[in-house]
Amino acid sequence: MSYVRYIDKTRAYYLKEGYDKPYDWAHFDDVPFAPLTKPLSECRATIVSTSDIAIREDESADHTQEMFVGNAYVIPSDTPVERLYSQQEHFDKHATHLDDVDSFFPITRLREAAAAGRIGSIAKRLHGVHTSYSKRHTLEIDGPLVLERCREDGVDVAILTPI
Amino acid sequence: MSLVARYLEANGIPTVMIANGRDIVEHCGVARLLFVDFPLGNPCGEPSALDQQREIFEMALTLLETASEPRTTVEAPYKWSKGDEWKSLIFSEEQRFLDEEATEHWLEAKARYKERKAEGQV
Numbered sequence: 001m002s003y004v005r006y007i008d009k010t011r012a013y014y015l016k017e018g019y020d021k022p023y024d025w026a027h028f029d030d031v032p033f034a035p036l037t038k039p040l041s042e043c044r045a046t047i048v049s050t051s052d053i054a055i056r057e058d059e060s061a062d063h064t065q066e067m068f069v070g071n072a073y074v075i076p077s078d079t080p081v082e083r084l085y086s087q088q089e090h091f092d093k094h095a096t097h098l099d100d101v102d103s104f105f106p107i108t109r110l111r112e113a114a115a116a117g118r119i120g121s122i123a124k125r126l127h128g129v130h131t132s133y134s135k136r137h138t139l140e141i142d143g144p145l146v147l148e149r150c151r152e153d154g155v156d157v158a159i160l161t162p163i
Numbered sequence: 164m165s166l167v168a169r170y171l172e173a174n175g176i177p178t179v180m181i182a183n184g185r186d187i188v189e190h191c192g193v194a195r196l197l198f199v200d201f202p203l204g205n206p207c208g209e210p211s212a213l214d215q216q217r218e219i220f221e222m223a224l225t226l227l228e229t230a231s232e233p234r235t236t237v238e239a240p241y242k243w244s245k246g247d248e249w250k251s252l253i254f255s256e257e258q259r260f261l262d263e264e265a266t267e268h269w270l271e272a273k274a275r276y277k278e279r280k281a282e283g284q285v
Contacts, residue, residue, distance in 0.1 A: 001247040003200050006184050006254070013254040026166055031192040031233035032173035040228055048171075048178075050164045071285055089265040091204030094258055095249035100210035106181075109207065109220035118224060129167055137285065143170030150176055157227055158171055160180040161206050162164035162188075 026135055036157065043156035045113075046077075046123040048146055050131045051104045051163045052088040055079055072142040074125040074149060081108055090131065091163050104163055123153040131162075165191035172233075179223045179230075181206045189236065196236045197223045202249045209244060 011022045053075055075084070084101045091098065102108045107126065113119045127149065129142045150158065165188050168178045172194045179195040182188050183206050188196050199206050199219060208216030219239050226237050243249065252258045261269060279285045
């Protein structure tokens with residue numbers, strides 16, 4: 001069976017739900033491309049995810065407030081995977097679950113790649129971005145925040161995992 | 164997510180996206196996409212399927228190394244272990260995407276976003 005056309009499916013679905021204005025999915029004619037300029041084994045990598053990834057019992061962050069509506073935030077890359085979780089609800093909960101963090105936020109796979117020398121190192125911060133209610137917010141606030149933090153951390157490549 | 168990928172690429176940081184929603188990502192346009200044909204939620208492999216997750220992650224790294232132009236999509240060669248039924252059920256009348264509680268959470272978060280924006284906090 002061919003892959004799901006979510007743009008068509010959601011348009012029809014939300015019309016039936018009573019929303020008369022279809023969601024305007026982002027679209028661009030041109031696509032920027034940054035070539036890899038050195039071997040991956042010398043690259044520092046990070047993860048950026050829209051999975052609402054959060055840290056259990058993290059007293060420094062008010063996740064009840066920040067989780068769904070704040071700006072881009074960071075997860076220290078040395079956080080034990082057992083302390084990470086997601087309460088994201090916008091996934092196919094009829095077909096699967098988010099109990100295995102590595103199925104959407106591949107932090108253990110990243111550690112394995114670093115241990116094997118496949119990548120050079122892991123950046124000290126990984127990134128969470130909320131699926132924003134505003135494309136402008138994503139482009140003018142979240143994008144620049146993630147870029148600034150990546151540059152501070154000396155990031156060479158980023159692995160992005162939407163949910 | 165695609166918008167962040169594009170922003171990083173435009174500023175010199177190579178990216179690879181591992182995603183389940185192929186049409187959404189390709190409609191926006193990103194540099195490198197590893198498409199994994201699984202239900203929304205598990206782009207990096209099925210839960211607890213460690214070998215598969217490792218292979219998918221390695222495919223993403225290889226894509227970072229080998230793509231020579233934007234809009235390079237590679238499809239991971241895996242089928243969802245419980246079959247393809249989820250594809251016809253997702254966003255269908257018989258199976259609502261969000262239940263009432265999740266819809267309520269979504270509306271609350273949307274309202275909170277508006278409040279925080281008005282306060283200049285986001």
